Amino acid sequence: MAPTHGIIEIRSLADLHSLFNIGADITLTKEKYSHPLRPYRLIQPEASCQYQKKGTRCSKMHQHGFVVELNDGSNVLIGHCCAHNHLGLHDAEVKGALKQLSAAEKRNIQRHKVEAFATCRTQSPIVVKRVLKNDTACSACVGR
Numbered sequence: 001m002a003p004t005h006g007i008i009e010i011r012s013l014a015d016l017h018s019l020f021n022i023g024a025d026i027t028l029t030k031e032k033y034s035h036p037l038r039p040y041r042l043i044q045p046e047a048s049c050q051y052q053k054k055g056t057r058c059s060k061m062h063q064h065g066f067v068v069e070l071n072d073g074s075n076v077l078i079g080h081c082c083a084h085n086h087l088g089l090h091d092a093e094v095k096g097a098l099k100q101l102s103a104a105e106k107r108n109i110q111r112h113k114v115e116a117f118a119t120c121r122t123q124s125p126i127v128v129k130r131v132l133k134n135d136t137a138c139s140a141c142v143g144r
Contacts, residue, residue, distance in 0.1 A: 010040035013047055016077070020067050023074040027052045030087060037067040037075065039105050049079035053086050 010016055020037065028051045040047075042063045049058040049065065062079035068087075069075055078087060 010038070011043050013042065016040060016042075016047065016067065020075045022067070023076055026050060026070070026074055026076050027057050028068065028070065028076045028078055028087075032070045032072070033087060034069045034071045036083075037069050039066050039080075040064070047077050047079070049082050050076040051078045051082040051086060053082065058082055 010019070016022060045061040045063045047062055047065055049060045049062055051058045058079065060079055060082075062081075065077055065079040066083050067075055068078055068083075
């Protein structure tokens with residue numbers, strides 16, 4: 001399951017909103033769930049979980065979660081705890097799809113970083129390794 005919106009690291013709520021039309025007033029239930037679209041890891045816990053559990057919306061602010069599509073085509077956010085503990089609680093297929101999507105996303109982002117920095121011949125392998133590990137920008141590559 002490859003990412004549907006290019007290889008871009010989603011680092012903020014603004015990034016999520018620039019890639020997806022998130023229905024802020026929509027609540028996700030297991031019955032409305034269709035499939036995962038993309039995992040994300042934000043710098044700050046600024047995304048509100050839209051999953052309904054025990055009759056009320058979770059609304060917990062989180063950093064790590066998934067954009068999911070509902071049966072009607074709308075998109076919502078679900079925190080990783082609710083995604084794994086509630087949405088996929090009794091459904092191995094749902095849980096597997098979320099894990100597969102996360103793994104594919106991590107591989108694609110890492111591959112993209114390696115390819116981007118491999119084109120930067122002015123940096124030593126040590127600098128490239130540090131950049132990949134710390135998600136910092138290569139000064140010679142910025143603006144390319």
